[in-house]
Amino acid sequence: MSETYDYSDLKDLPKIAEQILSLQSKSAFFIFNGPMGAGKTTLIKELCKQLGAEDLVSSPTYNIVNEYRTMEGKRICHFDFYRIEDKSELYDLGYEEYFYSDSICFVEWPEKVGNLLPSEHIAVNLSVERNRRSVSFEVINNK
């Protein structure tokens, strides 16, 4: 089951983010597929805002992972695997400590780490064509 939203305006983003967050009961692990410039970081900023993260949400490309806290103190881990060249680097990162903790995970460039992703997760797909952007999302269960 996948839902698709088209939007041309950033004003529509909060509504889409709300829909995505409603899937939290299914899984707190969200992956974001889409090319550079598709709006992955922008969407994650909105999700963090709605979760009440007071920290500044910025791109983790350099740091690989940024951590924020929701108002209730829950940890949000924001990953960007753009710079990852080999899956073994994820082991070096201690990724299990992040993936399988009681944290909300947002992952950009998930294709870089392939099958290390948890079998259950929410896939958010972003695409952009001319000025039309669309977001679709679905619950993935590979168990």
Next chain:
Amino acid sequence: MANKSVVILGIESSCDDTSASVIRDGVVLSNVIANQDVHTKYGGVVPELASRAHQQNIVPVVYQALAQAKVKKTDIDAIAFTRGPGLMGSLLVGTSFAKAYAMALNIPLIEVNHMHAHIMALFAKETNEDFTHPSFPFICLTVSGGHTQLVKVSDHLTLEVLGQTIDDAAGEAFDKSAKILGLDYPGGPLIDKHAQNGDPLRFKFTHPKAPDYNYSFSGFKTGILYFIRDEMEKNDQFINENLNDICASIQHTIIGILFKKLNKVVADTNIKEVGLVGGVAANSGLRDALKQQEKIGWKTHIPKFPYCTDNAAMIAITAYYKYLNNEFTNQAISAKARYAI
């Protein structure tokens, strides 16, 4: 006590590079960054990016830093480490090493904020002569792969962040633009190289809006992406035929974005003493642009290149001023991935 010299060992492991440095009374005696040299000497290879690499690097790097400085372990008065911000797995290596070393040698421990340290690189000196540094207060623009900040520095230990990026860092804007052009990652230095022979005014790119003294580069990146895509549809040789002009225009735009807010801070605070630090401070266009401002009365400061990119000397220097101010920490300290100045 007043006449005794102070020797500090600094450790930096916040992201990709492992580094150790020894300074005596603020003078840098050694600043070793793990690279192929260290490994040729001690065996092994350097993985591109791996927290585990820090574990393999840290002991040889510290030994080399001590050897180059001709300092014995027992000469060290305090050990300093990067507490954050950075990658947790990487920070833990430096933090744990420093704590263990301090405990074994029974010497004080000093924690350092990486972003504070970048600024303190302006106080790096290799001799006691010809030491020029900013006078307080000054404004500092920190630009690197992961950070972009405007900071007001009132003294060695008093800083106030006036603005920062709300999305991508300036270094990331360089690197991702380079990627769009098909240049290797990290492509910032390549853009700089091609820009030297290009026309900076040939192409116009978006200046994204950000509130107050903050920065935004996300829209800029997307602008480049669309521009290149549209031009390549018309002419698939567009990049090849115009690479120098594209790079020069990209560089010109990023510098323009950086200066817009920097100029505003200088005007609003009337502080004309300005520092430029961080890895992107190596960009020749940015350095020239800052130097140009001397014509309108600014006093500008940029650290020597080895102190711009991530390095342990800046950690040790920051710690030196903390040492003088008796700012020590204890064994209960832990690394902090998110750590504001």
